[in-house]
Structures are given as C-alpha cells and as structure tokens.
Amino acid sequence: MRKIIWFLFALTFLSHSAFAAEKIRVVTTTTTLESLVREIAGEKVSVHHVASPIRDIHQIQPNPKDLMMLKKARVFVHGGLDLEAWRDAMLVAAGNPAFLKKDEGAIDASVGVPLLEIPTTYSRTEGDIHAFGNPHYAIDPVNAKIMAGNIADGFSRIFPESEKYFRQNLEQFNRKMDEKMKHWQAAMALCKGASVVTYHKSWPYFTERFGLESVGELEPKPGIPPTAKHLAGLERMMKERNVKIIIIEPFNETSTPKKVSKDTGARLLNLTQNVNGKKEAGDYFSMIDYDINQIVQALQ
Ligand SMILES: [Zn+2]
Structure with missing residues (x-):
C-alpha cells in the first residue's frame, strides 16, 4: 500500500513538473x-x-x-x-x-x-x-x-x-x-547635426532620435536599386553637404557603396537593426551600443 501511495505521489509530482517546464x-x-x-x-x-x-x-x-x-x-x-x-x-x-x-x-x-x-x-x-x-x-x-x-x-x-x-x-x-538612453544621447550629442547617407530608407527613426541629418539614400526609392543618374546627383549633394558617413546593412551589396565612398571620401559603416545582425549585438541594448559606437568613432 505504501509503495502504491509513493508511486502515485511520484507520478503526480513528475507530471506536475513536466507541466511547469512546458514553455x-x-x-x-x-x-x-x-x-x-x-x-x-x-x-x-x-x-x-x-x-x-x-x-x-x-x-x-x-x-x-x-x-x-x-x-x-x-x-x-x-x-x-x-x-x-x-x-x-x-x-x-x-x-x-x-x-x-x-x-x-x-x-x-x-x-x-x-x-x-x-x-x-x-x-x-x-x-x-x-x-x-x-x-x-x-x-x-x-x-x-x-x-x-x-x-x-x-x-x-x-x-x-x-x-x-x-x-x-x-x-x-x-x-x-x-x-x-542617457548614455546614448550623451555620446550622440558629439555628432549632433552631422549629415549621413544610407543605403535603404531604414534609418529615419534613428537619425531623428539622435540628431543626425539623413540627406539621401543610395536607393532612389525604397526597394529600387541604385541607378547611375541617381548616384551622380547624390554624390554631388554629398560633397556639397560634407557627408562623412554612408550607413549600410549586412545584406546590402557593397560594390555601389564602396564606389560612392571612394568618390566622395565618406566612410562606409556597416550597422545593424537586427539583434544578432553583428556578433556584438546580442540583445537590443548591445545592438544600439554597437551602432552608436561605430557612428561616434567614425565622426570623431
Ligand atoms: Zn524598408
């Protein structure tokens, strides 16, 4: 009898803990x-x-x-x-x-x-x-x-x-x-008003929050690949406005950005909006840390 009670107890405990572990x-x-x-x-x-x-x-x-x-x-x-x-x-x-x-x-x-x-x-x-x-x-x-x-x-x-x-x-x-946020704002205050160009129009929320000025994209419209005509106008404007960085993301082709960088002297920054898009960006906080550190280093 005692064995049976122990058995039932063990069964209840096991099924309960199995349930508790269910994610x-x-x-x-x-x-x-x-x-x-x-x-x-x-x-x-x-x-x-x-x-x-x-x-x-x-x-x-x-x-x-x-x-x-x-x-x-x-x-x-x-x-x-x-x-x-x-x-x-x-x-x-x-x-x-x-x-x-x-x-x-x-x-x-x-x-x-x-x-x-x-x-x-x-x-x-x-x-x-x-x-x-x-x-x-x-x-x-x-x-x-x-x-x-x-x-x-x-x-x-x-x-x-x-x-x-x-x-x-x-x-x-x-x-x-x-x-x-206090640390990020303090770090980005050093870069306030700097003009940037991005590959895709995926950075306006970031540039607006941290006081950068996004003045154009390599894509003429979101999802439309760069054209020679568009790039010629963009490069002219980048020189006029002294654009120092071009922000691309890990999946962008790099031949166009490299050419624009060479033509204008602006530095290429490969940043991420996705956690784990870079090995340093293991969670949301380290992702923003990574992007901001790269920008601050490039603009100083
Ligand atoms: Zn998009």
Whole structure:
C-alpha cells in the first residue's frame, strides 16, 4: 500500500513538473522582436524567429521549419505595417488561422508607434515598399519601449495568470532603457547635426532620435536599386553637404557603396537593426551600443 501511495505521489509530482517546464511556443518575424519577447516573457517562452538577422526583412522566404513552428505556436509577434510583406502568405501556408485574425494569439508590435513618412495616398506605383509609413521603427529605443509594452499587453491578454510577471519584466526593461538612453544621447550629442547617407530608407527613426541629418539614400526609392543618374546627383549633394558617413546593412551589396565612398571620401559603416545582425549585438541594448559606437568613432 505504501509503495502504491509513493508511486502515485511520484507520478503526480513528475507530471506536475513536466507541466511547469512546458514553455509557451512563440514565433517572431525578426530577431529584434525575439529579443524583446525574451525581455518580457523570459523563462516562460521558447522562441523561433523567421527572418535571419543578416537578410533583408523585405525579402524573406519562410521555409518549412518556419511553417511547422508557426503551426505549433501559441503566440505570433510581428512588426505590423508592411515590414514583412510576406507575413500573411506565410500564415496562410502555416494553416494556423488564429494568427490571421488580428486578435487571438497574434501581437502587432507597431500599435501606438508614432510613424514617419505616412504616404498621403496609398500607392505602390512608384515601387514603394513602405506603403503604410516607414516600417523600420524598431531601431529607435523610444519605440522599443512601446513595442515591449505591446508585447507585455499581448502576453497578459493571452496568459492573464502571469500578467504580474510580464509587467514586472516590462518595468525592469523600461528602467534599463531609460538608463542606457542617457548614455546614448550623451555620446550622440558629439555628432549632433552631422549629415549621413544610407543605403535603404531604414534609418529615419534613428537619425531623428539622435540628431543626425539623413540627406539621401543610395536607393532612389525604397526597394529600387541604385541607378547611375541617381548616384551622380547624390554624390554631388554629398560633397556639397560634407557627408562623412554612408550607413549600410549586412545584406546590402557593397560594390555601389564602396564606389560612392571612394568618390566622395565618406566612410562606409556597416550597422545593424537586427539583434544578432553583428556578433556584438546580442540583445537590443548591445545592438544600439554597437551602432552608436561605430557612428561616434567614425565622426570623431
Ligand atoms: Zn524598408
């Protein structure tokens, strides 16, 4: 009899601890969103991201593993707008209808983010892949706080029993962000007003936040490859305005930027907006540290 009781006790204990160890399966589109989910839901989640941090977010092709992870996932976190134009097709292919409906299980990180460059008319006729406003908002740390807030709200809605845990993590994240922000602002104050050129129009939130002036892109329009005519005008303007840096990202081709750099004397900086896009950028904070250090060093 005693053996049976012990057996039942052990069984209950084992099944209980197995349940406790069960993680919430989460899929995010980007590694930056993954990093924010880890800040808010840390030990309760296992996270799979779809887009490699060294690939262009506009050009991702989800693979069978992504679809399988989506099918099994309880939560899907995405960037909204048309950051991931491939998003809805991927959700349909994964066959998890809960995420296609805007409510159950899906978290849109862009809610409440003050957007830049919202077009006055909806049109893709000019090749514009930023049809709902500029979707590269995550690189502004102030927006990252809004995104983290959306993630905490979403997880609290889906798992109300753990709301306190998510809210505490959010508070801690925001405190750390405020602290880091003072250092970033102080470092960037040395570069205030410096003119920069970027490959893609993916830096306006960052340049606006930190007092740089973005005066042009190598792409004539978002998603349209550089042309000789456009580059000639850009280089002329870069010399006039004494542009010292050209910001590219790990997935950009480098032959055009190298040529523009050679012609104008502006220095090429390969920065990232994706956590793990550089080996030094292991989480959101170290990503901003990395980008700011590179800029400050180049402009001093
Ligand atoms: Zn873009």
